[in-house]
Amino acid sequence: MGSEPTVVHALIAQAAATPDRPLFTFVDAKGTPVATRSVGEALGAAERIGSALLAAGLRPGEAVLMVYPPGLAFVDAFLGCLRAGLVPAPVPPPLASAVERGLPGFASVAADCRATAVLTEASFLASRAGTRVSEALAHTPGWTGIPWHATDALSGEAPLPDLPEPSDVAILQYTSGSTRAPRGVVIPYSALAHQLENNRIELHFDAECRSVTWVPHFHDFALISGILGATAGHGHLVLFSPVDFLRRPALWGEMITRYAATHTWAPDFGYALLTARTTPADRTSWDFSHLRVLMTAAEPIRARTVDAFREAFAGTGFPEEAFCPAYGLAEHSVAVAVFGRQRRRFSREALEHAGIMSPPEGGPTVELFGCGPAGPGVRLRIVDPATRTVVPDGSVGEIWVDSPSKARGYLGRPEETAEVFEARLDGEPGGFLRTGDLGAMVDGELFVTGRLKDVINLRGRNVAPQDVEATVGDLEAFRAGRVVAFGVERDGEEHLVVVAEITATDPDDAELTRCARLARAAVQQEVGVVVDRIALCPPGTVPKTTSGKVQRQLCRRRWLAGDLDRYATVPAHGVPERD
Amino acid sequence: MDKAELLEVVKDLATEVTASETNADEAATRALRAELDASIRAEAPLTELGWDSVRLTWLLVRIEERFDIDTSTLSLYDLFTVDDLLVELKERIEAR
Incomplete structure (x- = not known):
């Protein structure tokens, strides 16, 4: 992001310098581009929608729920919110068959962040799911009756506010951990700026990069690393629907090839599916040689998946050094550590009974991938959660982190925020984020071993x-x-x-x-x-x-x-x- | 093909999808099919059958292969009940 104070400033600066450079492309199930935005078009859409939202009566600083199917209508509106000073809270759109499941979440998220509107696109409002959601919400306890706006059908103009300050709240990222008590992670622009700058440095992003992803747009992985990364100057982002990936995993390989992708990312199961549901014939024409980063994160990394992927994709020119195990969480604006290089076997007994990462001694073993060292400016500590003291390298404890990427806390939950985001360590300044994940430092890399909580x-x-x-x-x-x-x-x-x-x-x-x-x-x-x-x-x-x-x-x-x-x-x- | 016949095919394919995902053996696959016979109702929400978006997507892929139709434009956001699915499929099969 360079010297720009916020991601919105960065978009405006890019639009002035390279307005015609492609920024976002959305492809359909066949891989056909169905929507594109240059940098200039993305800024234009953001300003138009932001202005229209203010004309519709919304006020800067207010939170809005964002309920979109995959597509660039979401991206336009998301950036429009940022430009208008609104605070977007993206949530997954419910399937028509699962509306009841989604409603308590909708209602409680809306109430939690005091949202003043639900934003969506016209096609979703007209779908069975959209109709059912909007009708059923009226009868849902806790629903505040806020209006729906289809941002691709809005008109009206109102003056846009000044650009955001780094200390302003940028987004509310609702954690998926619990549908009964969703927690809104408050992420300021300053945290995004640090996170995106770390991404640029560690993941080798520049304006010429091309990223491909099917990860859902409301997931922090796609939202921050992908959409906001491109907005900050990390090149061209090609998106497609996770449903289209599930239907035909080969689409992912085809898009990596067609766009000569430099970056792509997914949880482990995505790589397992890509390997299992594509054939050597599919892969013959694929070219993965441009990849700088093939990131695997958001769930445990399985050796079997990695081995099968490497074997199946050896002929694509996939550069071994692009393989990027990583660890992060929404509470830290995503990445904590990236680019693990080690793959090690440890004694299962020593790990499970003593919490020690010991070499195998003839008994059962567990094979783990390192997730790399702490990122620039990130203080990472492994802590005994009972005594709240740092444990030696090679010992398992709770992963604690602190950096400018750390979110401000959980919206409206001061006690939980103090407990989770401001944990104290003797002799260390400032407060640490308790991740709830267990891990150990081994030879300078973080190894994630499990979860403190029962997630x-x-x-x-x-x-x-x-x-x-x-x-x-x-x-x-x-x-x-x-x-x-x-x-x-x-x-x-x-x-x-x-x-x-x-x-x-x-x-x-x-x-x-x-x-x-x-x-x-x-x-x-x-x-x-x-x-x-x-x-x-x-x-x-x-x-x-x-x-x-x-x-x-x-x-x-x-x-x-x-x-x-x-x-x-x-x-x-x-x-x-x-x- | 009327809706009742179509429903039987959908049950077969749904059985295949679940059996494949759960590594069910022959006996378990038969039991799964019997379970679908007992539980499926036209007005039942698809989720009631344990068909989340992943399983439903894979079911649609099997249906495409069986009937040589394109279901890629069929939005998961528009499928609520088993009957919704059958109506959409019937339209596409008749339009082939």
């Missing part, structure tokens, strides 16, 4: 077990407060397991099937994730602490050891398996 990572999405547990516990067939959810790894991928006590005594197979079906449907509907296995248990099975909290890790260990007293386990195909 479950499903296809790159962090799911709070409390959401799943409350959803199942609310059903009449289940015992409230007697449900535990956790993740287990199978075939290199994390799956959701639910252990639940049911109210029925001596249930037959039909009753067990009914219970499992109810739970699956409710979790799908309310939380939006698929339950892999559900163990249906008699009263007293779920372990609790003396203060009445469920003991997830103990329950998980009993599940893995086959040591749970259960009526049956019901796998995804729905047939109860009795012990």
Whole structure:
């Protein structure tokens, strides 16, 4: 971003210098460009929409919800908000079939940030989902009745305010961790400036770069590293829909080739899918030789995925040095560490029992990828969460970070902000962000080993077990407060397991099937994730602490050891398996 | 092909998608199909069947291959119930 104080200043400076340079392109399922914006056009759209939003009655400083399907209408409106001094809070658009799941999130996010409008595009408003959302919201408790605006159909003009100050709030990034209590991460322009400058330096961005991504636009990975990165001068960003990627993963390889991409990024499952669902014939004409960065982040990096990818894509000219394991989180405006170079095996026993990263000693091992050293200006510490002291290199602890990229906190939650964003370490100035992730420093690189909290990572999405547990516990067939959810790894991928006590005594197979079906449907509907296995248990099975909290890790260990007293386990195909 | 026949094909393909994703063996695949027979209703939201956006997308890909139709313009934002899906598919099959 150079010397520009904010990303908005950077866009204006670029538009003055290189107005015709391509900035954003959106391609459809066939790879055909269906929308493009040069730098000048992007600024023009931002000014037009920003002006129209102010003419519609919105005021600088107000928060707005952004609900868009994939496409450049989102990008135009997002930049329009920034230019108008509005604070955008992007959220995923609900599917028509899952509107009920999305509504509490919508309503609570809107209430949390006191949004004064919902922004979307005309086609979404006209869709079944849009119609259902806008109608159903009127009857949703907590909904404040704010207006919807289709930003691609807005007219009207009002004077634009002065450009933002670095200390102004730029965006509210709502964490996906918990649908029941969404937290808005308050990210000021100054944090974005530091983050994007670090990206420029560490990821070798310049104005000639070309990035390709299908990661959803409301995800911080795409929003900050991608859309705002391009806006700050990191070259041309080519986007396409995550649904189109799922339909035909080859589209990703084709776009990397066609645009001679220098940068691309995705969670591990994206690379696994690209490898598994493309053929050598697909790859014959692909050229990955221009890549400077092929980033894998946002979920655990699996050796099997990496090996399969390397083997399958060896003929594309993929430069080995472009492989970029990384670690970040929304609370730190994304990246903490990038460009891991080490791949190491550690003793599983030493890691799991002593929290030590020891070389293998003949027993089971765990293979991990380093995520690189802390970025420029980032203080990274590995801390014993119990004693709040820094642990030696090679020992596992909670990852704490502090830098100008650190977000300001959680909107409207001063106590939680103080606890999470301003944690103190003896002898160190300032406050640290507690990431909730576990890791260790080994030979100068951060290795992420797990999570302090019980968050479950499903296809790159962090799911709070409390959401799943409350959803199942609310059903009449289940015992409230007697449900535990956790993740287990199978075939290199994390799956959701639910252990639940049911109210029925001596249930037959039909009753067990009914219970499992109810739970699956409710979790799908309310939380939006698929339950892999559900163990249906008699009263007293779920372990609790003396203060009445469920003991997830103990329950998980009993599940893995086959040591749970259960009526049956019901796998995804729905047939109860009795012990 | 009427909607009832189409529904049977969709159930077959949905079974294939889920069986493939869960590595179900032959017996489990049969059980899965029986489960769909028991649970599927035209007015049921697709999510009630455990079809999230990923699984639904893969189902549409199988449907494309089976019927040689293009479903890429079929917006997931517009599919609410099983019946919505059948209506959209029927239109596309008849327009081939």
